Amino acid sequence: MIKFSSKFLALCLLSATLIAAPVMKAYASSDDPNPKPPPSDTSKGKKGKKSSSIESPKFLAGYHTAWHTIYDQHEYATAIDELKALGRDDRADVANLIGYSYRKLGDYKLSQVWYERALRTWQYYGLWQLEQGNREQAEYHLQKIAQLAGKDSSEYRSLAAALESPPGTGLVY
Numbered sequence: 001m002i003k004f005s006s007k008f009l010a011l012c013l014l015s016a017t018l019i020a021a022p023v024m025k026a027y028a029s030s031d032d033p034n035p036k037p038p039p040s041d042t043s044k045g046k047k048g049k050k051s052s053s054i055e056s057p058k059f060l061a062g063y064h065t066a067w068h069t070i071y072d073q074h075e076y077a078t079a080i081d082e083l084k085a086l087g088r089d090d091r092a093d094v095a096n097l098i099g100y101s102y103r104k105l106g107d108y109k110l111s112q113v114w115y116e117r118a119l120r121t122w123q124y125y126g127l128w129q130l131e132q133g134n135r136e137q138a139e140y141h142l143q144k145i146a147q148l149a150g151k152d153s154s155e156y157r158s159l160a161a162a163l164e165s166p167p168g169t170g171l172v173y
Contacts (some may be wrong), residue, residue, distance in 0.1 A: 062086045066097065076101035092121035096148075119148060123155040130162055138163055 066082035069075050080101045099114030126141030145156045
């Protein structure tokens, strides 16, 4: 009974830690041997908005597990399965970790596909922010694309051009 109680307590503590931990945006573009989980995005959306999957305890726990599978255990194939099981590979941070894992496995073609998917997500989200009137967030996404792909990438050029347009003009992309 004591064994069961201690295992149950450990499981509860782990679950509480994963649920309470901040959302990580793991931009796995570096080969840092001792990476730290990236800082959380503490920005809040408008009141009344439906809760997104990144606020879901199940998503957070799965994301944290995959992140640790990559950086602590170096089990890249397992992490790919864990990330795909989240059902949110349309998110830039998830797609980026999948691309990183494929690269570490030596599958450069699939890695490229997932990295490009992550870049498109940053671009599209930047355009969305711009359409919502949030130029500051669009600039943030533009800088993220510059860091990941450079200023010569088509994703960067597209979002930069949209930011140069006067507010209120229709975006074409």
